[in-house]
Amino acid sequence: MLIFERSHPGRRNAAQAPNYTATVSGIPAALLRTDQPLLPEASEMDVVRHYTGLSQKNFSIDTHFYPLGSCTMKYNPRACNTLAMLPQFLARHPLAPDSTGQGVLACLHGLQEILKDVTGMAGVSLMPMAGAQGEFAGIAMIRAYHDARGDTARTEIIVPDAAHGTNPATAVMCGYTVKEIPTDANGDVDLDALRAATGPQTAGLMLTNPSTLGVFEKQIQAIQKIIHDAGGLLYYDGANLNAILGKVKPGDMGFDVIHMNLHKTFSTPHGGGGPGAGAVGVAQRLMPFLPLPVVAKEPPSPPPSPTGRGNSHGVGGEGSYRYLTEKDLPQSIGHLSAFSGNIGVLLRAYVYARMLGAEGMHRVAEFATLNANYLMAELHKAGFTVAFPQRRASHEFIVSMKPLKDATGISAMDVAKRLLDKGYHPPTTYFPMLVPECLLIEPTETESKETLDAFVAALKEIRDEAYATPELMKGAPHTMPVRRLDDVKAARELDLTWKPATNTRAA
């Protein structure tokens, strides 16, 4: 039901809507609307019950296990949200001068430093507002680097076939041609194909490690040598860092530029497409190209002189913070967002990192890996087809439903829909496309053994149902507010506007 369907002409809530009118003059006639806006008319309780009811229909990490591979809703402690929402942060005006925002700048600077440390990169910019925008920034920096050296014959970016779709899309948006290379039977990059694809035309390689197949690329040193020897740069898709936090650094693997999805790994719930933060980290040689603004820490000002002129920022001897601008970084690729990026996400990430500390980061990586490997082993034992049983999983792994489909006609999509009836959010389906009928499963580091065992039991039940009552499976979900949706129509003909059957409020 829509809020408009609860609407009654003239219904108001007087306490919330004091009767006043304001007039603004001087607006050109062409910009003035000629009829009344269509707004629902409802009482306070109608509105509260409507939206509370909708929120209770949500299938969320607060209510259910959510093993959505790669894009998983990872651990989002409430404390991070509470601290990021402090009124002092919320009420800060984005145009306020740096001198009155030393606290927030100190937090952002602290986050930059932590991310440098965790990734082994020389510099970090927090500005990109999504993983995809971080990728764009990263490849734009690679392009700026080659261009600044007059090395303009490099036209290609190499991308393995297992990559997230945003990788090739980013390369194309930055004006490059994508050269796709295959994955070998172990889930690693095919080195011969990489060698054959690499040459003086190579601007760089985009790699996800651990990959979207859930395995750690063991040949990373050989890969980085092939690319660097050819004069190319290495891009690291760090959307999901939870398996490697505190264990291994992309900088040590030889990567020149990396993006991180702070809304996946660093504590921002991101259902429904936002909000996000795709911070980028770079090696020394890409520092001049970082997107702006970057927060810098200035050394402490000299003590007040006898003439009475002191530290203009009013900050003690610890130094002060300011945003770097084009004057400081004239070769920057520029701004990617208004003001300071998605600052709420950045503050949550800062609190999360400070709460965990170095020791906590190790724990995240260990439990992410342990949970994934436990679940993979249990499903393997139960007779499910694991895509790379010979490999240890990182934070996620793939199960193929191809044998079930061949035997019963029940697809990975049917299994995913039936999982909803059993109280589980489905894993990622049909990605990566290398494995037929695949489910990409990421159990998240904070889930208990009981939850993982119950999930295995649910998948076993569903497999039995596929043989016994396939028509039940084809119609799933049966217990949700909506049944099976036409996802192609939803993507191609998305229509989110409400129009009345007859406009009862026309002026």
Ligand SMILES: *Cc1c(COP(=O)(O)O)cnc(C)c1O
């Ligand atoms: C989620 C994800 C992205 C894209 O991030 P967005 O914030 O959705 O733009 C890129 N690569 C990988 C591996 C991802 O999981």
